Amino acid sequence: MNDYSRADRVASLVHEEVARLLQREFKDPRLGFVSVMGVRMSPDMRFANVYVSLYGSDSEKKSSLIALQNGAGWFRRKVGRILRVRHIPEIRFFADDSLDRVYHLEEVLDHVHREQQGSPMLVLTLEEAAERFREARSLLITTHVGPDGDAIGSLLGLYWLAKALGKPVQLMVDSPVPQILRFLPGADLIRDAESMPKPFELAVIADCSSFSRVGGAAKWLREGASVLILDHHTEPGEPGTAGHIDSTFAATAELVAELYAALDVPIPPEAALCLYVGQVTDTNGYRFSNTSPRTHRIAARLMESGQFAPHRVAEQVLEFMPRPKFFLLRRMLERVEFRGKGAIAASWLDTDDFSDCGAEREHTDNLIHRLRQVEGVRVAVLAYAVDARHVKVSLRSDGSFDCAACCRQWGGGGHVPAAGATLEAPVRSALEKVLAAVESSLSADGTRLPS
Structure with missing residues (x-):
């Protein structure tokens, strides 16, 4: 021809x-x-x-x-x-x-x-989102850069759902999978965002709602792709997409578990473990204020569907501390500064700290909780260098301070008790900028600081 x-x-x-x-x-x-x-x-x-x-x-x-x-x-x-x-x-x-x-x-x-x-994101009910997932003939699933347990757990939970429905599926994340999460079933199938994926009909973004958060994977989503967002954060969805965002869920993993129910698909043991890790991560072992009766009901379903020991999961995800992480923790604690009559605890880590300790950025996970646990602290702030130009600032509160609202002014987001943002500035400058905003907000809300 x-x-x-x-x-x-x-x-x-x-x-x-x-x-x-x-x-x-x-x-x-x-x-x-x-x-x-x-x-x-x-x-x-x-x-x-x-x-x-x-x-x-x-x-x-x-x-x-x-x-x-x-x-x-x-x-x-x-x-x-x-x-x-x-x-x-x-x-x-x-x-x-x-x-x-x-x-x-x-x-x-x-x-x-x-x-x-x-055009704003088309808001879907959980059932409508489930139907879009079911109708797609092939899928690409991704999540945000610097993924945590909920991001990876939700992504893999969706992977096992796609497999149960008999669909071709690709997994892409523009960051390495953290070491403590590589034991999860399917984690070895996650690819980086450098190579062009095979053709797909629907892209699913889990645990975030904007293209800016998925890093290099965004370039494969912009050209005419149909995109479904599944998230539990409070930020609005990417314009031109469709999705289900519900901040009443303690973790995106819970939302994914409900997708299984909406599609009448039994949760396989592999998915149950992944989703349980997502829950454990975002509730800090069911200790955060976002933990609800529904959280425990979903956890029970996951435990019944899975073949794992919950205490072993908690040890692996929350308690396991590689030596480089311990050395970072020691440096962070050496620099702790209290502001606002003890209501604010802050610290920082620069690029030299990571190289000196032989640590990776993933080793900062949960370090900030040590600051929030101090008596009288309402807000904890940790700034650490991502690279020579960018700084990640994480905030945690006791629920009386809206961390997400504070972080939005720098393009970040999250939840009331936990949020973060990335700033282009030296570490100490970024930390001071955020601390000034936190102190101003605490003063403006009329709440008495500890005496």
């Missing part, structure tokens, strides 16, 4: 399928009467230019074209199911050249871009 005949055949298939989809499946309130006049393939077969006739008033025609442009990614995925080609062409809609042009194409595309950027 020569290049022309191949392009002609692909164009014919695209024409037929797009016309069918417009008539039977594509739903958008902005779409008026539209007919497909023809399809032209680009010379390299990477683009399918679909020419349509638009009917109605000028504004109605414009709205119809905007609806089609917004749905181009959806059409591409649908068309990809019938094409036997290595690269599924991108679908681009144009007003038919035989019609009078009532608007400039660049203006339309700019309008589409602004609309997509400003």
Whole structure:
């Protein structure tokens, strides 16, 4: 088959399928009467230019074209199911050249871009999110950089759910899996974000709600991908995506456990262990204020489904301390400073501390809890160097101070009792900036500091 005949055949298939989809499946309130006049393939077969006739008033025609442009990614995925080609062409809609042009194409595309950027996340119920997961033919699952037990546990819990439903699934995280979590079933399947993933129909982001938090994985999510967000933090979801965010869950792992129930899928032992680790991490062994009766009911289900000893999990995730972590802890404690008449405890770690101790950034996990445990401390703050330019600042409170609200001013977030943010500044400067905000908030809320 020569290049022309191949392009002609692909164009014919695209024409037929797009016309069918417009008539039977594509739903958008902005779409008026539209007919497909023809399809032209680009010379390299990477683009399918679909020419349509638009009917109605000028504004109605414009709205119809905007609806089609917004749905181009959806059409591409649908068309990809019938094409036997290595690269599924991108679908681009144009007003038919035989019609009078009532608007400039660049203006339309700019309008589409602004609309997509400003469109809020489509909020789904748990059941709707479960149905999207079920309907996807293939999945890519990712989570935030610097993943903790809930991030990895939730990601792997979703992996085992996809496997139970018989779906091809890929796991991608733009950070190494922490050493203490590598024992989890499926952890060895997690890949970094450098290599292009295989084609997928739905991307799922677990335990965070924005592309900025997933690091390098974001580049594989931006181009026409359908994205489902599952999270329990209070931040709004990424514009242009769909998702279920419920901050009443103590951990995203709990939300994933409820997905199993919504889909009527038994939780396999592998998933039960992963989700239990997620719970244990984000409740600090069921000691944080986010622990609820539902938390314990879900924990019971996981223990009944799994084949693990809960005390062993707690030892591994919460109590195990490699020597480099112990050396970091010692340095952190040597530098503790109390502010606000003892209501604030703060410390810091710089790049030299990590190299001197032979430690990794993952070894900072849970160190801040030592500061919060001190008598009279309402807010603990720990700043540590991520690299030569960036500093991660973590906050923990007794619940009387909103850590998440404080961290949002630097693009961070989390929960009332636990949150964090990344700042571009020297370690001590970043720490002082955050401490000033914490002290100001504690003074402004009218709450008496300890005397």
